[in-house]
């Protein structure tokens with residue numbers, strides 16, 4: 195009898211302890227309200243200036259947060275310099291950009307509140323501001339992430355989705371980080387802003403999957419435009435807009451484009467046109483194409499979910515002084 199009581203007491207103790215740990219490890223919107231009250235304004239200002247210089251920077255900063263979160267969680271690991279690091283993985287090399295802007299945000303933040311704000315949180319705030327300043331939705335960014343000590347190119351190669359993958363493979367990569375089919379579609383709506391290189395979609399233009407013909411789910415006018423922009427053996431680094439009608443505006447045209455066979459990447463168009471899409475993503479694309487409010491609302495929720503992928507909290511990780519290097 196006595197033993198059982200002790201055991202129950204121990205169980206209760208452990209439950210309370212685990213509850214405390216669970217609560218402690220949650221991100222919160224007001225995490226820096228005492229230690230860096232002006233943080234949101236500092237980040238907003240630097241992002242605003244960067245976008246004034248180059249509107250595409252909004253897209254580039256949004257993508258950095260995504261690529262950070264999908265590899266070992268949202269821990270700033272994409273920012274680390276080195277040799278076998280994430281920024282040189284397949285999806286990022288000669289492609290991920292905005293690192294100088296993140297440095298500028300970090301130094302502005304350090305000058306106001308030194309040593310308290312993580313680089314991972316800066317990416318989350320910059321992604322929200324980039325979306326909002328492009329005309330998209332806003333949301334309360336949850337904060338309190340700490341910075342990781344490692345950056346794994348091998349993990350980035352495995353975790354980040356490729357434009358050449360099938361829909362089931364992409365859905366699986368999202369599921370691996372706790373994101374579902376709604377998140378796949380809403381977050382892909384990010385491709386309403388920004389640019390992509392010929393090398394990321396030229397597989398669709400001449401001999402798609404060894405068929406000897408272009409991808410039949412690509413609109414014929416858009417096909418001929420893209421064929422002249424990206425000829426066989428042309429410059430794979432040449433870029434074009436995802437959303438040709440409103441390149442810099444965050445809107446729901448991305449989904450309208452998919453319905454008109456005007457998706458740019460293979461991984462975009464399959465959300466609507468593939469056989470796997472029929473029972474998964476197609477109906478969500480249709481909903482967003484006709485309901486911009488629904489898209490904005492779901493996008494904001496999915497960004498918060500993505501920002502919650504395996505954060506380091508409490509005393510895990512560190513607050514980096516320089517986003518490019520682990521503190522010594």
Ligand code: HEM
Pocket residue numbers: 250252253254255256257260288289290291355356357358364378381382384385387388389390391392394459461
């Ligand atoms: C669903 C799987 C996805 C694939 C396969 C994919 C792939 C790509 C590729 C190949 C590019 C062009 C990169 C280049 O040419 O340099 C790109 C750009 C971009 N991606 Fe994605 N992406 C996906 C999902 C996402 C998500 C979830 C987000 C954000 C939450 C996102 C945000 C962006 C943005 C904003 C750009 C433009 C970047 C710029 O102009 O600098 N993408 N993506």
Ligand SMILES: *[C@@H]1O[C@H](CO)[C@@H](O)[C@H](O)[C@H]1NC(C)=O
Pocket residue numbers: 278283284347348351
């Ligand atoms: C990542 O992928 C690229 C391209 O396939 C390859 O060259 C590189 O060695 C890979 N890196 C690691 C660490 O696996």
Ligand SMILES: *[C@@H]1O[C@H](CO)[C@@H](O)[C@H](O)[C@H]1NC(C)=O
Pocket residue numbers: 374375376377499
């Ligand atoms: C995806 O998850 C969200 C909650 O995070 C939920 O509202 C939504 O219904 C889910 N979608 C699917 C297709 O299960």
Ligand SMILES: *[C@@H]1O[C@H](CO)[C@@H](O)[C@H](O)[C@H]1NC(C)=O
Pocket residue numbers: 401403404405406407
């Ligand atoms: C298309 O690619 C396939 C496989 O790579 C190849 O066998 C075929 O000859 C190519 N067709 C044309 C028309 O180039």
Ligand SMILES: *[C@@H]1O[C@H](CO)[C@@H](O)[C@H](O)[C@H]1NC(C)=O
Pocket residue numbers: 288393429430431
């Ligand atoms: C793009 O440019 C980089 C650096 O100039 C080069 O290393 C790379 O091979 C080019 N990529 C393509 C697809 O042409």
Ligand SMILES: *[C@@H]1O[C@H](CO)[C@@H](O)[C@H](O)[C@H]1NC(C)=O
Pocket residue numbers: 437438439451454456
């Ligand atoms: C852009 O707008 C025009 C006219 O409204 C429309 O016909 C076209 O399908 C839209 N999309 C693209 C990618 O051009």
